[in-house]
Structures are given as C-alpha cells and as structure tokens.
Amino acid sequence: MNERILVVGGGAIGGVTAGRLVRAGHDVTVLDANGFHVDIMNGPGLVLDLLGTRCRVQIPAVDRPERLDGQFGYVLVTLKSLHLDAALTPLVTRNVSDTYVSLGNGLVQDVVEEIVGPERLVVGIVGWGATNVAPGHLRQTTAAPFTLGERDGARSTRVTRLAEILQDAAPGTRVSPSILGQVWSKLLVNSTFSGLGTVGGVLYGDVARDRTARDVALRLWTEGYGVAAGLGVSLDEIFGTRPAELVLREPADVPAATAALNAVMAQVGATKASMLQDLERGAPTEVDVINGGIVATARRLGLATPLNSEIVAIVHEYEQGQGSPGPGAFERLAALA
Numbered sequence: 001m002n003e004r005i006l007v008v009g010g011g012a013i014g015g016v017t018a019g020r021l022v023r024a025g026h027d028v029t030v031l032d033a034n035g036f037h038v039d040i041m042n043g044p045g046l047v048l049d050l051l052g053t054r055c056r057v058q059i060p061a062v063d064r065p066e067r068l069d070g071q072f073g074y075v076l077v078t079l080k081s082l083h084l085d086a087a088l089t090p091l092v093t094r095n096v097s098d099t100y101v102s103l104g105n106g107l108v109q110d111v112v113e114e115i116v117g118p119e120r121l122v123v124g125i126v127g128w129g130a131t132n133v134a135p136g137h138l139r140q141t142t143a144a145p146f147t148l149g150e151r152d153g154a155r156s157t158r159v160t161r162l163a164e165i166l167q168d169a170a171p172g173t174r175v176s177p178s179i180l181g182q183v184w185s186k187l188l189v190n191s192t193f194s195g196l197g198t199v200g201g202v203l204y205g206d207v208a209r210d211r212t213a214r215d216v217a218l219r220l221w222t223e224g225y226g227v228a229a230g231l232g233v234s235l236d237e238i239f240g241t242r243p244a245e246l247v248l249r250e251p252a253d254v255p256a257a258t259a260a261l262n263a264v265m266a267q268v269g270a271t272k273a274s275m276l277q278d279l280e281r282g283a284p285t286e287v288d289v290i291n292g293g294i295v296a297t298a299r300r301l302g303l304a305t306p307l308n309s310e311i312v313a314i315v316h317e318y319e320q321g322q323g324s325p326g327p328g329a330f331e332r333l334a335a336l337a
C-alpha cells in the first residue's frame, strides 16, 4: 500500500499535521501556495509551537503541483474552502492519488467530492485547533483527535490505515461509521462558537462567559440542531457531549444546557475561530460553508434559520470593511432571538 502522504495547504492544520507526521517518521510532502512558507519548510524548517513546546521541523514542500513527483497514497486536504477548486483540480488532472481526505470545516466534503469524485473521497474532521502565526511559524493551541470515515460508513482498509497513521499526529484518532453525524456535530460547534467568536472578536470560552452571547449560543445551537434533525442526520457525541444536551426546548432546559456548554468549553475554550483569524488578516472567511451551510440546507428543507443568516450577514459586512468584531454583535443577535 502506498503510504506517501501529500498535505495540500501547509497552514495551521496542514503544517502542524505534516510536522508531527514527519517527526514520527512518515513520508510526507506539503503543497502550499505560499512560496516563502515553502522555502522555510525546505530550509531551516517550520517553527512549531506544539501545545507549549517549541520545535523546528524540516518538511519536503513544493509551491505548485508541477513540482510534485510520483503518486501518493493519501492527499490530506487542509485548505480554506475558497481555495479547494484551484488547488485540487490540477491534482486530479495529474492523477496524483486515489484518496483525498476532506479535513476542512463546514460542509466542505460536498465541494471536495464534486472535484475529486465520490470514489476518491474520505471524510474527516479535525477536533484540535491551531493558529497560523506567520509564514514558517504555526501554533497548535488545543489537543483532540481527528475523526475519519467513508461516506457510506464502510470500515475500508484505506480509512483504517489512515487512522493508524494520523494517530501519530493526533492521538485518539478513530474511524466513525457515521461520519456525517460527526460532520454535523462539528458544524454545530463551528456555526455556534466560531460564528459567535468571530462576530464578537473573542475566544470560544469568552462566548460562554458573556451572558448575552451564551444565551444566543444556546439558541443558535438549537437552530442548527433542528436543521440536522430535519435532514435526518443522527448527531454524534462531540467533545464528550451529546449535541441534544445543548438544545433548548423550553426555559427549564437552560441550566442543563449551560452545564453541557461549559463541558464543551472545558475542552475547546481556548480556541480562536479560524474565521476570526481570517478577518484579522484581511482574508475572506469560510462563513458561507459554516453558518451559510446551515442556512442553505435549511432553505432546502423549508426551515427558518434567522440567527445563522444574521451571522452570515454580519461576517460579510466585516469582510467588506463595514464594522469590526465586537460585543455589539451579540446584542444585534439577541434582538432576533
């Protein structure tokens, strides 16, 4: 079995994953569009702050697909959604691999599948967080496994072996027989806490500490949960919590839902949403596949998602330079709730 790994997008998630895999002895190449970042990977090596411990790792890297040689057993797709088409189409044309692993947030597996075809798709989600500090410098901020799966739930040889390999980057990595349940559970986390962290300009944990934001968070979660239920997806446990525990059906649910929310925060409270990081460096965000993914699915199902729609609108305003992240956004959302 070909175990060469190509990581496409050597930023926060891809660069940390590649660095950890190289340190564990795997055959890894990174394809990244940023030539300066690539030169550092090939030269002095990436500076990686791994949960408080700094190291430097050299990683073979190229800045364009024509510079890749041979075939790869796995292509790990760790790109922002806006770059998927430009990055993956040339790889498919060059037939570099039979397996592409979609690891982005939101409903990106659908976009990856469109480009690579259903046979070549493995779906994954990333439980841990990282920050792209600067070219050549990445920081892993929280620890949690990857979860992987075939769309049809099969425990194939390729996904089983990939989970073994990725254990070396994120211990606890596993194969799920219901990966779409995982994708949607993660989507609830991202739409709620990345959505609110981004509009408010705060960490996940700060959303839970702010009374107004916390109240909106539980309503936003409940809105997304209703869409997943409408779709018939059975949601998997995420960060040790069953998604139903954060749902508000009546006012009496607030204490238990708040306790469940705090349990999630105990694991990921230190996270700065990657959408917020994008806004801070003036880059477009992934809001259209995160909160926008929920809105689009809801529309197909005839469901209303006012809070998710408002987050999409607010983030687009910020992207266009109208306003900037701050707690005023929590009040704007609370007024809708």
Ligand SMILES: NC(=O)C1=CN([C@@H]2O[C@H](COP(=O)(O)OP(=O)(O)OC[C@H]3O[C@@H](n4cnc5c(N)ncnc54)[C@H](OP(=O)(O)O)[C@@H]3O)[C@@H](O)[C@H]2O)C=CC1
Pocket: 008, 009, 010, 011, 012, 013, 014, 031, 032, 033, 034, 037, 078, 079, 080, 081, 083, 086, 087, 103, 104, 105, 106, 126, 127, 128, 129, 130, 131, 132, 274, 286
């Ligand atoms: N950061 C996090 O904590 C988490 C992120 N995710 C998800 O993982 C995915 C990746 O996010 P993240 O690692 O933060 O993103 P980053 O922006 O840090 O990394 C993406 C990298 O891909 C490069 N790139 C852009 N276009 C291309 C291209 N055409 N070909 C090759 N490389 C390209 C970027 O270069 P340049 O910077 O020059 O554009 C950048 O180095 C996203 O979907 C995100 O939502 C999931 C869980 C956690």
Ligand SMILES: CC(C)(CO)C(=O)C(=O)O
Pocket: 105, 126, 127, 128, 129, 130, 189, 190, 194, 268, 271, 272, 273, 274, 275
């Ligand atoms: C860090 C993590 C995993 C939190 O859910 C994430 O997805 C993000 O910030 O984009």
